[in-house]
Amino acid sequence: MTSIRRHCIATLYLLLFSSTAQAWGFFGHRLINRLAVYTLPPEMIRFYKANIDYLTDNATRPDSRRTMVPGEAPRHFLDLDVYGDSALYTLPRSYADAVAQLGEDSLLRHGIVPWQVARMKGQLTAAFQAHDADRILHLSADMGHYVADACVPLHTTHNYNGQLTGQRGIHGLWESRLPELLSNSYDFFTGPAPYLDRPTDVIWAAVGRSNAAVDSVLRFERELSQKIPADRKYGFEQRGNLTVRTYSRDFAREYHQRLNGQVERQMRLAARLVGAFWYTAWVDAGQPSLDTLPRTPSEQEKQRLALEAKQAEQAPSKPVAGHEE
Numbered sequence: 001m002t003s004i005r006r007h008c009i010a011t012l013y014l015l016l017f018s019s020t021a022q023a024w025g026f027f028g029h030r031l032i033n034r035l036a037v038y039t040l041p042p043e044m045i046r047f048y049k050a051n052i053d054y055l056t057d058n059a060t061r062p063d064s065r066r067t068m069v070p071g072e073a074p075r076h077f078l079d080l081d082v083y084g085d086s087a088l089y090t091l092p093r094s095y096a097d098a099v100a101q102l103g104e105d106s107l108l109r110h111g112i113v114p115w116q117v118a119r120m121k122g123q124l125t126a127a128f129q130a131h132d133a134d135r136i137l138h139l140s141a142d143m144g145h146y147v148a149d150a151c152v153p154l155h156t157t158h159n160y161n162g163q164l165t166g167q168r169g170i171h172g173l174w175e176s177r178l179p180e181l182l183s184n185s186y187d188f189f190t191g192p193a194p195y196l197d198r199p200t201d202v203i204w205a206a207v208g209r210s211n212a213a214v215d216s217v218l219r220f221e222r223e224l225s226q227k228i229p230a231d232r233k234y235g236f237e238q239r240g241n242l243t244v245r246t247y248s249r250d251f252a253r254e255y256h257q258r259l260n261g262q263v264e265r266q267m268r269l270a271a272r273l274v275g276a277f278w279y280t281a282w283v284d285a286g287q288p289s290l291d292t293l294p295r296t297p298s299e300q301e302k303q304r305l306a307l308e309a310k311q312a313e314q315a316p317s318k319p320v321a322g323h324e325e
């Protein structure tokens with residue numbers, strides 16, 4: 001196997017040029033859903049811990065089905081800047097109002113992540129009320145993904161991969177390269193998940209906070225690129241049997257230092273918020289006992305997941321509207 005790997009080297013520009021579909025990268029999404037479990041109160045944590053591998057493994061499913069399910073792609077982002085400076089305050093919180101005001105085509109083109117999270121909060125509450133273990137798990141895993149996406153600065157701007165400012169590849173640098181290299185040293189203690197009195201406001205505030213960080217995300221990369229020559233900016237790394245061109249470790253470290261813990265803070269926020277949304281849905285459902293639920297997903301759910309994975313594998317990789325790079 002080793003010799004096959006050694007001889008089977010292909011150079012991929014994957015990380016640099018085509019990772020934008022995967023906010024937080026696979027690594028980050030999995031970690032965030034996993035961390036979120038530990039923010040839950042005792043009444044919830046037994047059920048969620050029993051299913052922690054399900055929640056981890058399925059944290060990236062929404063990205064996998066982006067090209068397969070119509071309407072999936074816009075759920076992962078919101079180009080706040082296309083709506084003007086005060087968009088955070090003026091965009092309607094109700095999706096129906098937003099459609100009436102802006103038209104659904106335009107909305108979908110520029111992303112709908114906060115509306116998606118608000119909608120799923122209602123769905124998860126209903127799943128708790130119905131004591132439907134499969135649905136609780138399924139929605140928790142998916143919602144974790146979208147909440148985490150809302151915490152990524154580059155998921156709140158039209159310039160989502162630095163493509164408008166000559167910084168193509170920055171998306172993967174921020175959300176994949178840095179956490180993969182450095183999350184060992186991150187402090188992930190978030191404390192218990194809080195109950196959210198106004199969950200819709202909270203997810204919009206998270207989008208606002210992410211958007212406020214866009215400026216420094218772009219600026220530090222630009223400043224550093226002026227300082228570090230291209231041959232030191234990029235390097236090659238082995239990924240399985242592939243050699244991948246990516247930002248060098250030195251560049252990533254210096255970028256991390258300039259960002260002064262920003263990725264770590266956003267990751268911690270994401271984990272806490274995911275827990276808070278799960279917890280709030282459960283409280284709003286009347287705090288049903290989860291100890292009477294089946295401990296694992298049903299055979300039916302497992303089959304559904306297997307089918308979805310197979311379809312995603314076979315789906316032609318065609319470009320989808322919105323953050324398609």
Ligand SMILES: [Zn+2]
Nearest residue numbers: 023063076149
């Ligand atoms: Zn995503």
